Amino acid sequence: MLVVLVHLLFYSCVLSKVYKLQLTHKAKHIHQHKHHKRQNSASLINAQDFDFYVNVTVGNGQVFSLIVDTGSSDMFVRGPGCVSNSGDNSCECDNMLPNPTACVLNTFDSSLSNLSQTAYVQYGSANVNFNIFSGPVLFDGFQITNFPFGSAYQISGLGNSGDGILGLGFNSISRVAWATGKDASIFDALGLTGRQQIFGTYLSNFDFQHFVNDVVGGEITIGGIDNTKFTGPITYVPLISESYWKFNISTLTFSFGGSQPLYLGSSGGGNAISDTGTGQIYLDNSLADRVNSFLGGVYSNVYGSYVVDCKWQNSKIPMIFTLYGVKYSLSSSSYIIPYNGVCLSGISRNGADGHTAFSNFGQVWGRSYYTIYDKFNGRIGFAKAV
Missing domain, CATH: 2.40.70.10 (Acid Proteases)
Incomplete structure (x- = not known):
């Protein structure tokens, strides 16, 4: 977290x-x-x-x-x-x-x-x-x-x-x-x-x-949503079950700075949860390594995250995640985290053994996208936060 x-x-x-x-x-x-x-x-x-x-x-x-x-x-x-x-x-x-x-x-x-x-x-x-x-x-x-x-x-x-x-x-x-x-x-x-x-x-x-x-x-x-906190349409994905706020990411891809899309849908067994109690976006280790290679990130056991060059914070190069054909953009100010004189990537490793039961969409995602937890309709929604 x-x-x-x-x-x-x-x-x-x-x-x-x-x-x-x-x-x-x-x-x-x-x-x-x-x-x-x-x-x-x-x-x-x-x-x-x-x-x-x-x-x-x-x-x-x-x-x-x-x-x-x-x-x-x-x-x-x-x-x-x-x-x-x-x-x-x-x-x-x-x-x-x-x-x-x-x-x-x-x-x-x-x-x-x-x-x-x-x-x-x-x-x-x-x-x-x-x-x-x-x-x-x-x-x-x-x-x-x-x-x-x-x-x-x-x-x-x-x-x-x-x-x-x-x-x-x-x-x-x-x-x-x-x-x-x-x-x-x-x-x-x-x-x-x-x-x-x-x-x-x-x-x-x-x-x-x-x-x-x-x-x-x-x-x-x-009991509702606050329409003043987001702009544009809400896109929904169905919940897998009423346990965690879990959804399927089998179609998820990633691109950075015009790169060819990198398939991420196998991470977490193809499932993810939306979690306000976790800070970063956590993926299977091998995929987190590949995402952070675009930033020259080096994984640090001290920080439990990837240390990156702080130049990326002002790069204005977005990370683009595509899920079910919908593009979600994370700005550099969202995916780069200044911390105690260094900069950390907002994407990190999820499991000690390299894998996890599900990936985790933490606050790095939630600060960019207003998130709607809809139990009645069995779905979770995302809209661009203001």
């Missing part, structure tokens, strides 16, 4: 009230981890193009900044007595968050109930163990009265970015839902039905030259 703060803004065209949850920017380190009838929007926090956060109030006024993650389906916060492996800071509080937060859940909060259940979730190479609680969860005026979530007692491999994760995937892959039989997805917990089983994500680019804290970095609209 990459790190970025955002605002969660509950936007409505069918209700008179608009619910807004503000997020902010922060700088951070790179890591990979690698849901009534109303429409709501929430601003996101952009933390240097690496993670997007939303502030969530749990119980009696406990505020946590949670990574917004469409690649998982559970909500957890850091719990008391949390432990990590030696040399791992995943259980340490994140002192770079711009607003004071609870950081660690007060499990003695009278509004919370301990469900006496535990669960384990794996996020790529990271993992979390948590006790399951239930209680009120508030998104700046928008409240779920009895939402099940985790209080983590063991976290490894996530780093100390934020105070936990807010998963926006399906109930079918939620460990909380499996353990408790309760609705653990935002969709189901809100009782959204029919065409309102939809949300859109807008992930802004980070302004590295004019970085300041407390700047809106994006938006999530739940």
Whole structure:
């Protein structure tokens, strides 16, 4: 995952009230981890193009900044007595968050109930163990009265970015839902039905030259989409299943600077997921190597990514991805990531063994394309972000 703060803004065209949850920017380190009838929007926090956060109030006024993650389906916060492996800071509080937060859940909060259940979730190479609680969860005026979530007692491999994760995937892959039989997805917990089983994500680019804290970095609209955040047509691809937001990429090709198209459709077994909780676009290793050869990229185990010449950032040469005959263009300012004095490619390797169960379209894609997660119609849509 990459790190970025955002605002969660509950936007409505069918209700008179608009619910807004503000997020902010922060700088951070790179890591990979690698849901009534109303429409709501929430601003996101952009933390240097690496993670997007939303502030969530749990119980009696406990505020946590949670990574917004469409690649998982559970909500957890850091719990008391949390432990990590030696040399791992995943259980340490994140002192770079711009607003004071609870950081660690007060499990003695009278509004919370301990469900006496535990669960384990794996996020790529990271993992979390948590006790399951239930209680009120508030998104700046928008409240779920009895939402099940985790209080983590063991976290490894996530780093100390934020105070936990807010998963926006399906109930079918939620460990909380499996353990408790309760609705653990935002969709189901809100009782959204029919065409309102939809949300859109807008992930802004980070302004590295004019970085300041407390700047809106994006938006999530739940129960509808925000037409002001994209331009041009929406193109849709069908979902493969109601688990991850997964779609078929068997026709995917790549070209750069007038090059002949390179076939990428075999990556991830021909499937990919859309994941706001992951920073880059991850492909099978051999294909990631070939894509980055156009940039002269050298893979670095230190960064877990390809280091490239920073000249590419201002090259204005687009990367063109073609899927089912539709061309999607990523600008150089989107696929080149300045970081600690070097520049990294937005395309990276996905698996330690060279292969993975699916490819991953992370924030590098999501900052260029407004993404629509449409459960009702079983599809995912992309439109050029403004």
